[in-house]
Amino acid sequence: MKSPKEFKGVFLHRDPVDMRKAINGLSVIVQEAGMGDLMGPYLFVFCGKRRDVMKVLYFDRSGFALWQKRLEKDKFPWPKKSSVENVQLSTEQFTWLLEGYDVWKMKPHAELKFEKVC
Template identity: 35%
Template sequence: MIVPSQGLRIVVAVRPVDFRCGHDALAGLVQNTLGLDPHSGLIVVFRSKRSDRLKILLWDGSGLVLVYKRLGEGRFVWPQARDGVMRLTRIEFEALFDGVDWTRVVNRKVARPAAAN
């Protein structure tokens, strides 16, 4: 499991990509098609046409890291296929990576305890 830091940007490339692509091809796609910098530290999630696989591209400070995951059963829940990217919260990303329906995740604000003031 990848556990991104709280401030890290996470985006999903909503249109399926060719899963034969490797590090460099996906980084080029991020830069040329999505208009983002693949070396800025953001996490980019790519989907397959079958919806049971995903690839994650991230820059760890010393090189590009490519993670591939295929679910044993079921499919990942993806947004409607269109152009561009969609931003995810850390909680939504973790649910997506675990194969859970991340669209049902509710991000609630928790009140600070009185003792902390």
């Protein structure tokens, strides 16, 4: 798979997907769910009910590519309480997700704004 840094963004389909689906079936999901430009520089990420398999679909200059990762013991953290069907991640968050970090529980420091410095 190409480096995630080569893509503009990552679209994650929140609902479980039948992991028997291949390029054509996943492409239909991308189009029907309005996940983004199917042939653009984006990664489209899917997971099954058991959350032990992740599939990543992308267009690579001359055709579609499909990448799969299967975990032997763990499960992928996945958004549960999101009100949107498609979740957008940064490429950095996607890399963390592949490593097993729950990017939905990770919170940065609050941004502070000052009127004046004392």
